[in-house]
Amino acid sequence: IAGITQAPTSQILAAGRRMTLRCTQDMRHNAMYWYRQDLGLGLRLIHYSNTAGTTGKGEVPDGYSVSRANTDDFPLTLASAVPSQTSVYFCASRGTAHTDTQYFGPGTRLTVL
Amino acid sequence: GQNIDQPTEMTATEGAIVQINCTYQTSGFNGLFWYQQHAGEAPTFLSYNVLDGLEEKGRFSSFLSRSKGYSYLLLKELQMKDSASYLCAAYDSNYQLIWGAGTKLIIKP
Numbered sequence: 001i002a003g004i005t006q007a008p009t010s011q012i013l014a015a016g017r018r019m020t021l022r023c024t025q026d027m028r029h030n031a032m033y034w035y036r037q038d039l040g041l042g043l044r045l046i047h048y049s050n051t052a053g054t055t056g057k058g059e060v061p062d063g064y065s066v067s068r069a070n071t072d073d074f075p076l077t078l079a080s081a082v083p084s085q086t087s088v089y090f091c092a093s094r095g096t097a098h099t100d101t102q103y104f105g106p107g108t109r110l111t112v113l
Numbered sequence: 114g115q116n117i118d119q120p121t122e123m124t125a126t127e128g129a130i131v132q133i134n135c136t137y138q139t140s141g142f143n144g145l146f147w148y149q150q151h152a153g154e155a156p157t158f159l160s161y162n163v164l165d166g167l168e169e170k171g172r173f174s175s176f177l178s179r180s181k182g183y184s185y186l187l188l189k190e191l192q193m194k195d196s197a198s199y200l201c202a203a204y205d206s207n208y209q210l211i212w213g214a215g216t217k218l219i220i221k222p
Binding site for chain 2: 040041042043044045048056058090099101102103105106109
């Protein structure tokens with residue numbers, strides 16, 4: 001593994017179903033992030049984790065949950081998907097310093113019907 | 114509220130120079146990033162400015178004026194592969210990145 005991986009690459013999901021998007025990094029970065037990107041709106045932060053064992057809410061957390069059991073993994077769960085959650089989801093991680101660059105995974109394209 | 118403004122779309126000619134502007138309003142400021150994002154791909158890091166002035170990296174340069182809440186990305190000797198969206202983002206006082214909606218740059222031959 002090099003950098004950040006996300007799975008699945010894309011998914012079509014029926015409304016009401018539960019879905020977990022996976023994110024794994026091998027850079028030993030403490031901070032990790034989940035964003036959604038919608039046309040014309042830019043990247044919006046869903047949840048973040050500054051270090052293993054801690055999580056925080058971003059700008060648009062409703063309908064999503066996260067966990068950070070270890071440094072490498074940061075899964076995002078949609079408990080009961082709705083069509084408004086159709087989006088491209090990016091996971092990112094950041095190095096030790098607060099102002100370090102955020103590096104992005106390749107993204108998951110999710111469609112909720 | 115916190116806000117990042119940048120033009121939605123710009124068009125330029127191959128071989129020319131283009132400047133993409135970004136203005137920001139954040140609660141506190143801890144630096145400004147520029148990212149490049151090709152269609153269907155993830156954003157990739159281009160530059161980071163925390164002090165006033167110009168940072169040059171090959172064909173790309175980024176400028177920051179903290180007093181004006183203003184930055185620009187300058188792309189020289191444009192190539193077709195520079196066709197992409199360019200995202201401006203600023204760290205606020207809590208070290209959360211505030212993102213602009215991105216500027217789609219179209220390069221014409």
